[in-house]
Amino acid sequence: MNDPQHLDYDALNALKEVMEDDFGFLIETYLKDSSDRLVALHELVKSENADLIRRTAHSFKGSSSNLGAVFLASLCSVVERNALDQKFFTLPEDVSRIEAEFLIVKQKMLDFLG
Template structure:
């Protein structure tokens, strides 16, 4: 069984749930839908060796993940953003795989909360 604490900042997540109240589930659904669309775009940008696009996608995914307190995922996205910024794309495929794996965990945990 996965622990929320392994993937989220629990204090921030609880605060978000409290502030959003009835709209929390809607916010999580929007995050999940956006994230599912973002995933293939990361791989596509890497295939095209488009460091700028990769940086921008990783940056926005980092922000969205941070907003839902998915700090591990946000940190991975930050690493990918920095790789794009520095145009160091060697190894970015492993980072994207880590992001995809962590996102799957985050999505499962969020769906369990809704």
């Protein structure tokens, strides 16, 4: 099995070039927002509110994709689909996978910032 691509460094470098001095703030904001979304997803999974789970996962997917967190975005897509299909029994494990991947992405982004 191939290792997933955790970060698209070409995308990050392009963002860094465009954002210049605000790049660090962008990464910090993403990491904070993502941590908040993870907490929300864990709570929402307990509530089985399919629409809120789907919307939260969709938002997390979009921000992750925009910052080059390719595999994390794909995991959010899984949660989005499973919530839409009301497969609530899979969601706790799905969110745990997102959390594990986010920890990897977070460290790689912090390393990228230096």
